[in-house]
Amino acid sequence: MGNTLVNSQLNDVKGFLSKTISTLEDFLNETTITQLHNENEEERSYTKLIFSNLRKLIVYSEEGLDACSVIFQSEPFQKAAAEKILYKIYHQCIEEFFAPKNDAWYEDSRSAYTGRNAIKFYRNVPDSIEQLLISLEGEFQRIREELEYYETDYRTKMIQSK
Incomplete structure (x- = not known):
């Protein structure tokens, strides 16, 4: 891929990460688990698990955003580093959103055929949490489609370099 395309994608991802961080921070700074009126301890524990995953997603997104900024500050543009x-953003942010390691939620693979939202929860969740993830899902899906190339390309390069 040419430097211009990689540069453009990196810039697009940088904007996406900034917006994602802002949205997640606003939600987590304004919402407490107590405010969500969990009916019982099991629901409360599940909500804590979701909040934990959202905080992890912010950290990964901030790391990715910082890495993007470093690449943009370097001259000349370092295509391989970008x-x-x-690739790292794809795995740490995008994959974590659709398939969190702590199983806070999961992606319904059939959603592409039904036109419904892909993120599904194992238990009932407050509407605010559901609306948050719905609001983020479209952009995460768009960026995933743009970055899927790096999944296969980077692995191929790593295998060939051995």
Whole structure:
């Protein structure tokens, strides 16, 4: 891929990460688990798990945003480093959103065929949490489609370099 395309994608991802961080921070700074009126301890524990995953997603997004900024500050543009960063963002941010390691929620793979939202929860969740993830899902899906190339390309390069 040419420097211009990689640069453009990195810039797009940088904007996406900034917006994602802002949205998640606003939600987490303004919302407490107590405010969500969990009916019982099991629901409260599940909500804590979701909040934990959202905080982790912010950290990964901030790390990705910082890495993007470093690449943009370096002259000349370092295409290989930018591709590595995009690969890392794909795995740490995008994959974590659709399939969190702590199983806070999951992606319904059939959603592409039904036109419904892909993120599904294992238990009932407050509407505010559901609306938050719905609001983020479209952009995460768009960026995932843009960065899927780096998944296969970067792995191929790593295998060939051995």
